Amino acid sequence: MTDFSALSQAAGAAARSQSQPDNAAAASRTSLGSNFDTFLRLLTAQIQNQDPLAPMDATQFTQQLVQFSQVEQQIRTNEQMEALVTATRASQTAGALTYLGRMVEIDSDVAGVLTAGDDVSWEMAFSEPAMRATARVHDASGRIIFEQSLGAQAGRTGFAWDGTTTAGNPAPAGVYRLSIAATNAEGTAIAPAIRVNETVTGVSFDERGTPVFITPGGTRGFDAIRAIRAN
Secondary structure (H helix, E strand, O other), X not given: OOOOHHHHHHHHHHHHHHHOOOOXXXXXXHHHHHHHHHHHHHHHHHHHOOEOOEOOOHHHHHHHHHHHHHHHHHHHHHHXXXXXXXXXXXXXXXXXXXXXXXXXXXXXXXXXXXXXOOOEEEEEEOXXXXXXXXXXXXXXXXXXXXXXXXXXXXXXEEEEEOOEOOOXXXXXXXXXXXXXXXXXXOOOEEOOEEEEEEEOOEEEEOOOOOEEEEEOOEEEEHHHEEEEEOO
16 A cells, blocks of 8 residues: 555645744645645545455545644644734834834933933932932943932932033033942942933834834833833
């Protein structure tokens, strides 16, 4: 008897290729159809030419038919998954575009200054009260260009920098980082969580279609955005 397992295995391999994106399901269905047609032609020929004294075992080709049915169901599931991924990407794209021009709170201590003297604001969250706190703004090389005593701090508070150096000169356009030196009542150093408020100036998409937001401080992943504010 002809062994049809190779045909069903080939169809199964086509279905498993669904790990590849986009039109893989369509290619798998085409491959499955070709293999199934071949299977049916061979099966028909074997039935027509079988030995009457040794009829073919119905169990074997029934099992092959079941295998083909299972593969077809797998391909159909993969097609539905591809449609879901496409719809999700479209929804992400539409949602990301609504961030353009909006002020967002980003989980980062880095901010960008587009023109000399631009204002920048950060948010700080202290996990415990600080008896003393000092804010320091660093330039791209790490040099401290502005320093200000904040006194005692507790909970969530904001810090605004007017874009000028300690000497009173406008800081040039560039990327700046905020650091906070703080101690609690026992004199132990504590580090608050820092977030920056910036405007989304652009949206790009990586190779997977995931949105990446562009701000004066650089590119920000969607997971870094903690809040969005109305203008």
